[in-house]
Amino acid sequence: MAQAANNGERGRLSALKINWMLLLPPSLRRAGKMPEKREWCYLQPPAVFEVAPCECGNHDTQWSEFKGHLWCPECQKDFIPMHNGVFDGPIPAELAAMLGITFDRYIIETGEVERYDVKQLGWVRSTEND
Numbered sequence: 001m002a003q004a005a006n007n008g009e010r011g012r013l014s015a016l017k018i019n020w021m022l023l024l025p026p027s028l029r030r031a032g033k034m035p036e037k038r039e040w041c042y043l044q045p046p047a048v049f050e051v052a053p054c055e056c057g058n059h060d061t062q063w064s065e066f067k068g069h070l071w072c073p074e075c076q077k078d079f080i081p082m083h084n085g086v087f088d089g090p091i092p093a094e095l096a097a098m099l100g101i102t103f104d105r106y107i108i109e110t111g112e113v114e115r116y117d118v119k120q121l122g123w124v125r126s127t128e129n130d
């Protein structure tokens with residue numbers, strides 16, 4: 001009788017340990033190195049580029065400060081999206097422009113905005129006259 005009670009106690013403790021592992025953020029569960037910090041991000045939010053939403057179902061995410069990650073304001077966490085939307089394939093720049101997708105970017109260190117020029121296929125420094 002006492003033996004059975006002890007086994008039950010051990011069972012509960014190991015279940016608690018497993019739950020703790022699930023509570024750890026993915027960045028700690030992964031053995032890998034810290035992701036690199038972004039130097040720039042797109043002006044438009046990830047949802048415009050059809051990047052996968054957070055696992056909580058929130059599509060209204062932002063670019064994380066870490067490369068390859070998004071930030072979910074609902075969960076208050078960085079996460080790696082299941083797919084990268086339009087970035088997973090070759091991007092037809094002119095078609096994207098027609099769809100209202102711009103690749104304009106914000107340089108984090110300087111706070112400058114660079115406009116993506118569809119004809120030059122590159123970024124140009126934004127001017128006051130734009």
Ligand SMILES: [Zn+2]
Nearest residue numbers: 054056072075
């Ligand atoms: Zn979320």
